[in-house]
Amino acid sequence: MADKMIIKDEGYVLNAQKYGENACLVSIFSKNKGKIVGYSTDGKSKRLRGVFEAGNKIFFEASFRLEENMKRIFRVELVEANAVNMMMDFKRLELMTAVIPFMMKVLNENEEVYPLYEVAEKFFSAQNLKEMFMWYAYFEFYLLEYLGISLSLDCCAVTGCLDNLMYVSPKTGKAVCAKIGEPYKDKLFLYPKFVVDKNYTPSYMEIFNVLKMTEYFLKMNFFKFHNVKMPESRERIWQLIEKEMDKNNEVIA
Secondary structure, eight states: OOOOEEEEEEEEEEEEEEETTTEEEEEEEETTTEEEEEEETTTTSTTTTTTSOTTOEEEEEEEESSTTSOEEEEEEEEEEOHHHHHHTOHHHHHHHHHHHHHHHHHOOBTOOOHHHHHHHHHHHHOSSHHHHHHHHHHHHHHHHHHTTOOOBOSSOTTTOOOSOEEEEOTTTOBEEEHHHHGGGGGGSEEOOHHHHTTOSOOOHHHHHHHHHHHHHHHIIIIITTTTOOOOTHHHHHHHHHHHHHHHTTOOOO
């Protein structure tokens, strides 16, 4: 029989479900193994009940014999009590609740996805709603590359110019400059400038337009391709961001 292997890692709790009297099944977005699913024999005990809350950052140790086996989480420490902070801000809690089912659906188990983890880390620890929206937009944008959905945003697909990039074609995923794209702008996505430029102060409208683009490519190139339904909670994100745009007098472009 194979020897037990041990994982020592950090990560964010995505979900915890009761499994027996005191045990629970826990889904974790971990730093070095991506999404992992494990069980904790006392996960619903008084000592750990508040630790395995969605959004909390934990350090954990888990054992398993084969990579595909479910892990047994035998040690856990709370690093950041993000769940408590979310509960004091209903809007942030709503957004996190809408995002987590999506993360669980698109992340493979036991697969390192550090660039996505780095962005998720900023999402869960964000101090306000707008920051959360922004980092989630980055998450979906980087998710496209992780899933093999490539966009070509370096230059205009028609002229080859590097300046005045304004649109993205839904057919090709390639950038188009303002002059070429203007006659067809109603059929094109706006160029995701704040993500490409790594600008961390976008408007809600800019975030909305990036998520509009990423949702389309995810639906067409991942969910539809694999005959998988996009989590219904993803629709809730639109309702939340549109409320914030309306409150800030931002008009959908």
